[in-house]
Amino acid sequence: MSSLTVVRYEREGQAHYGVLADGVLERLVGSPFEGIVKSGERDRLDAVRLLPPVAQPRIFGLGYNYRAHSQESQKAVPEIPVVFMKPSTCVVGHEDAIVYPSHGENIHFEGELTVVMGKTARHVTEADALGHVFGYTCGNDISDRVLQRRESSFGCLLAGKGYDTFGPIGPWIVTGLDPADQRIITRVNGTVRQDGNSRDLVFSVPFLVAYLSKYMTLLPGDLIMTGTPAGVGPISVDDVIEVEIPAIGVLRNPVVAEAH
Structure with missing residues (x-):
C-alpha cells in the first residue's frame, strides 16, 4: 500500500x-x-x-479503548465504544503550547493514534470502512481528570476534555498505514511514559468507522481519536510532551501556564 x-x-x-x-x-x-x-x-x-493537519475538525474521542488502560483505570472493558466529542477550538498543532488552566489540579496526557476521515461515510460496513479513511496522525487527548470525573458521575463528558489547546494533533497525516499495528509512545521531558500498540485496541478502526457511521454522517476531515494505551499521567507547566507513532512522526508540545 x-x-x-x-x-x-x-x-x-x-x-x-x-x-x-x-x-x-x-x-x-x-x-x-x-x-x-x-x-x-x-x-x-x-x-x-x-499547522494542525486539519482546520477546525470535528473530533470523536474513545474512552477505555485499550485493554491495558481499562485495567489501570480499574474499569471493565466496554461492551460498546465509549464515545465523547472534543470541540474544534481545542485543536493545536506541532510545537504549539498546551495551556495549563489556572484552576487546574490534575491534568493528564493521553497519546493516541488518530484517524483522519477522507470521504463522507454513512452506514458503511467494516469491510468498506478503511476505504473512507484518508490517513492517520498523532494526537494527545489532554484531560482534566477532576472535572472529567465530576462530569462522568452524571453520565456526560465534554468540558473536562474540551479546554482550548487540549487537542494537539500532528505533525502531519500519513496515508496507507495499517491501523491495527501501530506503536504509540508518549514521552514527558524525554522520559517514556506510554509505550503501547494498537494491537491492544478493544474496538478496531474499521469497527469504529462503521459504528459511528451507523448513527451519524462522518465527513472528510473528521478525526477519530482511538483511545490511549496504559501509562497516562499528569503534566506540569514547563513540561514538554511528545507523542510518537514511528510510522508517522513526533508530535511535540510544551506546557505553559495560563495567562492572567
Whole structure:
C-alpha cells in the first residue's frame, strides 16, 4: 500500500497543503480531501510553520479503548465504544503550547493514534470502512481528570476534555498505514511514559468507522481519536510532551501556564 505524508502549513501568511518528500513540500491545489493535485510550487519544510493537519475538525474521542488502560483505570472493558466529542477550538498543532488552566489540579496526557476521515461515510460496513479513511496522525487527548470525573458521575463528558489547546494533533497525516499495528509512545521531558500498540485496541478502526457511521454522517476531515494505551499521567507547566507513532512522526508540545 503506497504512503504519502501530507502536511498543512503556513508560508507568508497563507495556509497550504503539501506532500512531503526529502524535506521538500510539493504544494497542493486546494484540499487533499478533494484529491491530490500538485500545483507545481515547492516549499522547503524548514522554511514553513506547521499547522494542525486539519482546520477546525470535528473530533470523536474513545474512552477505555485499550485493554491495558481499562485495567489501570480499574474499569471493565466496554461492551460498546465509549464515545465523547472534543470541540474544534481545542485543536493545536506541532510545537504549539498546551495551556495549563489556572484552576487546574490534575491534568493528564493521553497519546493516541488518530484517524483522519477522507470521504463522507454513512452506514458503511467494516469491510468498506478503511476505504473512507484518508490517513492517520498523532494526537494527545489532554484531560482534566477532576472535572472529567465530576462530569462522568452524571453520565456526560465534554468540558473536562474540551479546554482550548487540549487537542494537539500532528505533525502531519500519513496515508496507507495499517491501523491495527501501530506503536504509540508518549514521552514527558524525554522520559517514556506510554509505550503501547494498537494491537491492544478493544474496538478496531474499521469497527469504529462503521459504528459511528451507523448513527451519524462522518465527513472528510473528521478525526477519530482511538483511545490511549496504559501509562497516562499528569503534566506540569514547563513540561514538554511528545507523542510518537514511528510510522508517522513526533508530535511535540510544551506546557505553559495560563495567562492572567
